[in-house]
Structures are given as C-alpha cells and as structure tokens.
Amino acid sequence: HNVAHDVRSYPEAGHSFLNQAEGHRFAKTLMAPFAAIGYHQESAEHAWGRITRFFAEHV
Numbered sequence: 001h002n003v004a005h006d007v008r009s010y011p012e013a014g015h016s017f018l019n020q021a022e023g024h025r026f027a028k029t030l031m032a033p034f035a036a037i038g039y040h041q042e043s044a045e046h047a048w049g050r051i052t053r054f055f056a057e058h059v
Contacts, residue, residue, distance in 0.1 A: 008050065013040035018047060 010017060014036025016027075031037045 006050075008047075010040065010043040010047065013043035014038060018044045020044075 015031065016037055017040040020039045028037045
C-alpha cells in the first residue's frame, strides 16, 4: 500500500510517559511489579515534538 510510516519506541519510558499529572499514583502502585508507569521528561519532550509536527503536516 506504500504508506509512509515513522515508528519510534521509548524503551526508557513506561506507560503514560506523556502524562505529568499525579493522579496515577494508585495505578503506578498496582502496575509497579509488572511495568513502568509515569512521566518521563526526555521521552515526553521528544514525543510531543513529533506529535505537533505530525499534526502540523497532516491536519
């Protein structure tokens, strides 16, 4: 189908790494044994840049 794609993973960041809100403490406690969760500044800054560029180009 020749669709352009650009996939990026952030292995140093866990689930909800874009979210700076502190309302996820309960989820973080439950998920701690299974997965990382919470804000990751470096990854979030990079991802938000990619998101805004995508919308500027395609929307």
